[in-house]
Amino acid sequence: MENNDRNEGNELEKELKKQLDLWHKKDKHQNIINTISDIPEAERDYSLVSYLGRAWNNLDNYEEAIACFLSVEDQGASDPLWHYRLGYAYYYGGKPEAAEAAFEQSLKLNPEDQDSQMFLRLSRNAAGKQPEHLLSANLAAEAGFPEEDKLAPFQLVSHNNGSISLILNVGNYKREVFGARAEEGFEGNGYDWASLAAVFLQEQKPELADVIRFDPEADMFAAYTDNKEAMFSFALAFKEACENDALIIDLFSRAELD
Structure with missing residues (x-):
């Protein structure tokens, strides 16, 4: 019975994440937030918190996104995507120095990520560490x-x-x-x-x-x-x-x- 319950739980989780991916593709980010917010915090795994933080980013609520990502900081430490999404929230939230640090860490973990390379340059530019023009x-x-x-x-x-x-x-x-x-x-x-x-x-x-x-x-x-x-x-x-x-x-x- 325990194995059956676990299998059923895995299937429900897969269906939920499939729905979250569909909402993300259709820009229905508030649906993502509402659904995950109805799940008790203690029952949200790292993946769900990441979905939630990304949705907050896409609705331009960067303070909520930052708080969301920082709540799973230990789990995200070795995940370049976590650093990228946190940096994204910092950058658009008007915190270029913090964004710069996040994108630098993302690139340490995944040096080929062009998005992080681009945002690192933008963050440095916003922080006054690059020439005025993005392209020399x-x-x-x-x-x-x-x-x-x-x-x-x-x-x-x-x-x-x-x-x-x-x-x-x-x-x-x-x-x-x-x-x-x-x-x-x-x-x-x-x-x-x-x-x-x-x-x-x-x-x-x-x-x-x-x-x-x-x-x-x-x-x-x-x-x-x-x-x-x-x-x-x-x-x-x-x-x-x-x-x-x-x-x-x-x-x-x-x-x-x-």
């Missing part, structure tokens, strides 16, 4: 790239491993484009921007489709590659497309909800 003027000049203000609100971030990212902290920029398909579930989050960028690549820059990769978060669109020239080409062309209302609306009409 020399690097841009060497590649024949125009001034960075032509990309705003997008930003280029170069990484120590030689890769380069294009990021956008989503907000009001082109909100009306996504609002036109709000009834279908589009919200203008990082995943929606990635869907739009994918259509742009396929139709406008097919030669870069196998070079540019996307790794969005709810609050941020991110594209990356090891090919700087390809990134410069994509970044400038995508920004120009975004400023062409007729073109960007037409491209977005074929974007698929992630």
